[in-house]
Amino acid sequence: MLLTSSRPTAPAWAEMVPSQIARDALEQRGWSVFPLDAGKRPFPLGTYYPDGTPKRLGWKIHQTRCASLKEIQYWERRYAPQLWAVITGKISRLVVLDFDGEAGQETRDRLGLSPHVQTGSGGAHVYLEHPGWPVPTLNSKSKRELGARWPGLDIRADGGYAAFCGESESGPYLWLRDPQLDPLDCLPEELRAFLNLLQPPVSASTARGQEVTSAASTTRIAASTLLERALKHIHEQGNGRNDTGFWLVCQLRDNGYTANEAEGVMSQYVEHTPKTNTKGIVEPYTIDEALASLGSAYGSEAREPWTPLEGVQSASSGQRGGGRGNGSRTTVTGTATPEEPEEPKPLPEILINNSQLRERTDQAIDAIMRQERRNPSLFMQSSRMVRVSRDEMRRPIIAQMGVTEVKEVLTQTANYYRLRKVAGEEGAYEKVPISPPKELAEQTLARQTQAPYLPFPPLAAIVETPVIRPDESILDMPGYDSITALYYAPAPGMKVCKVPLHPTHQEREAALALLWDTIGEFPYVSEADKANALGLLLTPILRPAIARHVPLALIDAPKQGTGKGLLSDVVSVIATGTSAAILTMSDSEEELQKAITSLLLEGSTIITIDNITGRLQSKHLDGVLTSTTWKGRILGQSKMTKVPHRATWLATGNNIKLGGDLARRCYRIRLDAKVARPFMRKDFKHEDLLSWVTENRAELVGALLTLARAWFAAGKPRYVHLPALGTFSGWVTMVGGILEYAGVSGFLSNLEQLYQEADEISAQWESFLRTWHDLFDGEWITIKKIVTHLSDDDDPEPEGSAGSCEHLSLFESLPETLQTAFKEKPQSFRIRLGRALEKWVDACFGEENFRLERKMNAHQKTGEWRVMRGVAGVVTVESTQNSEKDITYI
Known part of the structure; x- marks a missing residue:
């Protein structure tokens, strides 16, 4: 009913x-x-x-x-x-x-x-x-x-x-x-x-x-005493770290300590435990293992606590937990729980000489999945088997699995045996332990790209801070998230962010004040630059919820020491807990492509192009900023791969110049301290800003999430005055909407200025076509005639000649790259100029719409050109029998 x-x-x-x-x-x-x-x-x-x-x-x-x-x-x-x-x-x-x-x-x-x-x-x-x-x-x-x-x-x-x-x-x-x-x-x-x-x-x-009196109301043992005893039994008696840690959290629970208090003690326990296990293998005991024990212990009722006359059960006894034993105080174990956690199940056994390879592979993968279902660590990314791992700085990375790595997984998830005949006993066999065969690892990897495919879930990227999901909820639970295909690996010290579901006006204002307290003292040139900086802070948090692409943030200044690097570090530390991955621009497009691929394969979510010198221009950078899946060559290999792209991009430099199509893929944050030595400024509210950001990272992330939740809870209001940016429109709508709803205006209002300053090539071609039009007034001419005029400009004038200012202005208006080619390689200049003109056929330049047009001369098989102003007419092609290869530049 x-x-x-x-x-x-x-x-x-x-x-x-x-x-x-x-x-x-x-x-x-x-x-x-x-x-x-x-x-x-x-x-x-x-x-x-x-x-x-x-x-x-x-x-x-x-x-x-x-x-x-x-x-x-x-x-x-x-x-x-x-x-x-x-x-x-x-x-x-x-x-x-x-x-x-x-x-x-x-x-x-x-x-x-x-x-x-x-x-x-x-x-x-x-x-x-x-x-x-x-x-x-x-x-x-x-x-x-x-x-x-x-x-x-x-x-x-x-x-x-x-x-x-x-x-x-x-x-x-x-x-x-x-x-x-x-x-x-x-x-x-x-x-x-x-x-x-x-x-x-x-x-x-x-x-x-008659209410049950908790253990906290009785005289309880000091947490330091319990911690000291636990560490003593590890160092002096060789007890296991996990078993002893479980005993410790049970004692903290039984002595009336809250879960939060116990978490602090366990952090100290993790810090002081040996880095090797009982077998002598380097395998640090992690805070995640400690918190798992804490959750298990505090999930059951408290029992009578241990007293100083009692001891921790030796790990070699094969027992764990327990209560008072036979009334003897000297032999009892540490208190566990009345409902003990499930003991580890024995590993499955796989026999390698009684079945086909495909059957053994199925068994091995099933054994792996038996562990993966509890705590996923193996995934598929771009048809590759990968694992969420850590680098030498303990930062999470995505590591590709090879034969050696797969063999290690096989070793940890099953016991492998082969059958051997027992001498002297007819028909009798015994199991002999062996290492997982190499062919088993190879066969597992073969299923990366062919049926039956590997059953591991897809992985898009690693995030190190809570983020907004596409459904507007917050991903804040460590581990793999099947909704977004993201793996949340919070950095040490990242506390739980408390974010209201429906933030009030006061909560939103408090969040905004905290964020301005963090980045408000940078010397922004305009309110647009300041709003863009806050938009940049929001972007990594919102990235999973943005369906398509995110533009490159240019952090620009006239001089060194203005704070560009500091601002980029603040963005990265809030989003990841540490500095961003650095992409070094290379003169080799092939090497740049490999570098981009490597960073994305590692799961980098913040990528910074630092200290740009000269012009920033690259077809690969253009491509990656407008792609959801990046295809590139792997560093050190000739093989191509595809990798999901969900990173946030930054670039820093002094008076950055942009080339190619990059300008329309960027937004700018301009800083200017207006002093000769900006690096000597002082009297900031936070003198060591990065340290302050690190200490208050959870609160800052919570503030960003609060602003986002406020906009979502209000029904995601849209603001028509925000610019349209093609494939970046989803980012503009979300980030701009959040800022506008929070009362921050000016977002992206400096785009036109960026385009005007960055698009030098268009300005040069406008000048060149204007001069061409004034000189030839719509006349059809050949490239040979243009080059003749340019040559006359470049030759010394005869004595007494009045000269021609028109010819001279044509050469001076020639775009810089063509001027250089004309001087350095005059023999091939006609071909170079022809190709440059072909690139801009029918393109309009400037407010007067100067337009370059071309037609074919069917008899001479040459191309002719003219420049029109305003709305150009339709050009009739004299012959369609000649292909591009028939053009001769004369």
Whole structure:
């Protein structure tokens, strides 16, 4: 049975996926949330009690404390829950009324209540304010009486939970209105009294006294003592880092430390653990491993903590966790949890001499996927098997997998054996461990481009900061995101960004003030340059949501030391946590193409062309700025490859000159301190700006996301005065819209000035064609005649000759590149000039529209040229029998 109530306006939660709703409920509403399986029960842990009952993830601890965001992220990675519950009662400050079946709907209609949620079975939940005193769960007798007086009604209060988003076996939970809690006085007093919602029960004080006392209320062991003991057992007894780390977080939990406090202790633990594992192999213990243990420990109820007389169980004992053993204080292990996490399953076994190669390859890939489903690290990019890895600076990169790398993956995901006959025993065989065969790795790589294809998901790029998805949600959970095909690898110190779903005017103004506090002191030439700088800060955050292309940001100044490099570093540090990848311009277009390809293959999301000298011009740069998939040659190889392109491009230099078509692919941020030594300026608010940005990076990213969310929440208003930039229009609409809605004006209003200053070639050709038109007045002439005039200009005049200012002006107006060619290579100049003229046939220059036209002389097989002003007429071609190769430049 479905609800019949109307839905005038869909609430924000109706447009979000379950994990986003759960996180928003925690961060914005302060609700205690918990994951459920499709049967609306806590997830099984894979272990069992003696009676065969499966152990499940503990949820009662969350009646007294909300799960941390780290715990939620751990649950998402571990269980991928499609259903979430809210812990009802005092912890979440809410009570849920559950109306089930037709009888429940009739009761709800009679009470005049509007449902917040339609349940999976078609019922309804109404969310009420919690009264502040304990609201006990009804016993069976009270439930029968409730059902008799108010049919189909049940209550979820203290000691209970209610599924509130996602999908169960019965169907999806749909939010019908925003989660604003209804006041208790919306219920009749009779019902409120029956549900203990009218006044505190007589036993309220007793109930308060009987609340479970947390470990924090007892004398607890200092965190430093627990940390010291854990490290001692690693260094002195050789215990495993992961097992000891799990013991440590359990002790922190059992001694009453909050999850946030425990996270700080675990950061110190990670810093002081050895860089090698128990086998002596260099393999640093990471913060992600520590947080996984923290999420597992804090997902279960606290137990009696360890005391200084107890010890950490030796890793060699083969046990983990446990409780008090046989009453002996000297042999007991550290406290774990009553619901222990699932022990690692043994690796699958693959026999290499009893099957075909294709079958063994299938088995090997299945073994790899067994681990990849839990925590994806292998992907497909441009028909290549790649892995998200780290460079020597611990920065995330995309590394291509070769035979050696694939063999390592095979080694870590399965045990390989061959069968060997047992001597003296007829028909008896034994398994002999072996290394994964090389041919298995080769066959795996062969499936990169042929069926049956590799099952790994596609990877577009790595991002190191939360970004906006195309659906306007925020990608902020570390790991792979299937919606965007991005891998979020936050840099160390990148804390959780708190971004309101519907930012208020005050929140938007506070975010904008923080951003101006960061970049507002740069010496911008105009308000347009300042607005463009803020647009550049927004671009990496918005890049995944922008469907097509993003232009190159030119950070330009008249002198060194003005702050160009600092501004580009600020942009990169906010977006990635470190300086950008540097692209060095090369005189060789082939080398430049390979360099661009290498940076994109590594997953670079911010690329800077630094300290440009001379003219910035490249057909490959033109191409990459207007491509979503870049095709280029791999550095050190002759092979071509395709790679997704989602990078943000910057260029810095002094008085940058642009060539070719690059000007219309750029926007400019011009700085000018107007002093002789700009690098000696001081008295800035943040003297060490980069250090300040690094320390406040999470807040800055949150501010950028807040501005973006404000525009999205307002319905993405469009502003018609923003310029149209072809394939960059999506970027203009989004970035310009966010800035305008935030009250920042002037975005891209300096484009015309950039075009005028950058387009020197057009200006030179306008001057040349103007002079040509004044000299020949629309007459059809050959290139030979033009060259004769130019030669006369270049020859010394006879003595007493009056000269010809017209001839002289023609040579002076010749574009610079042609002047150089005329002087240095006069023998081939006719061909060079002819090719240059062909390039600009029918192109208009200047406000007077000077236009170069060409026709063929069928008899002499030569081309003739003329320049017209204004709207040119249609040229009749005398003969169509001659192809381009028949033209002779004479």
